[in-house]
Amino acid sequence: MTSCIFCQIVAGTAKAEIVYQDELVTAFRDIHPAAPIHLLIVPNRHIESVNFVGAEEEATAGRLFGVARQLAAERGIASDGYRLVVNTNHHGGQTVFHLHLHLLGGRSLRAMG
Ligand code: AMP
Numbered sequence: 001m002t003s004c005i006f007c008q009i010v011a012g013t014a015k016a017e018i019v020y021q022d023e024l025v026t027a028f029r030d031i032h033p034a035a036p037i038h039l040l041i042v043p044n045r046h047i048e049s050v051n052f053v054g055a056e057e058e059a060t061a062g063r064l065f066g067v068a069r070q071l072a073a074e075r076g077i078a079s080d081g082y083r084l085v086v087n088t089n090h091h092g093g094q095t096v097f098h099l100h101l102h103l104l105g106g107r108s109l110r111a112m113g
Contacts, residue, residue, distance in 0.1 A: 001046040006098035024063045036106025047099040064101045077105035
């Protein structure tokens with residue numbers, strides 16, 4: 001989807017600090033980090049939200065978690081812990097309508113709500 005900022009980042013036509021990319025998913029730094037480590041992991045294919053994750057998306061959905069685990073381990077936050085967040089639609093606080101997994105860590109997030 002050419003108007004979608006995350007599709008543009010995946011395609012390389014919009015700037016982002018990409019930290020991981022494979023045939024299914026891309027991970028990059030959030031421009032407004034809410035924690036010392038704040039990465040977004042997104043499917044390469046445009047999926048609007050969790051509401052549009054069908055059975056055919058199972059491999060991609062699994063990969064989002066696998067890459068989150070890998071990035072957390074590489075950044076040394078796996079044992080201290082981290083938070084994975086997926087906001088969905090208005091009540092969930094979703095602002096970019098391309099499915100994304102927030103990976104937050106590097107400090108205690110217990111006070112974050
Ligand atoms: P959400 O509120 O769950 O939809 O999260 C959207 C996230 O995308 C926010 O944390 C934004 O800071 C982040 N974001 C929006 N535009 C960009 C961008 N161009 N590059 C990196 N992160 C972005």
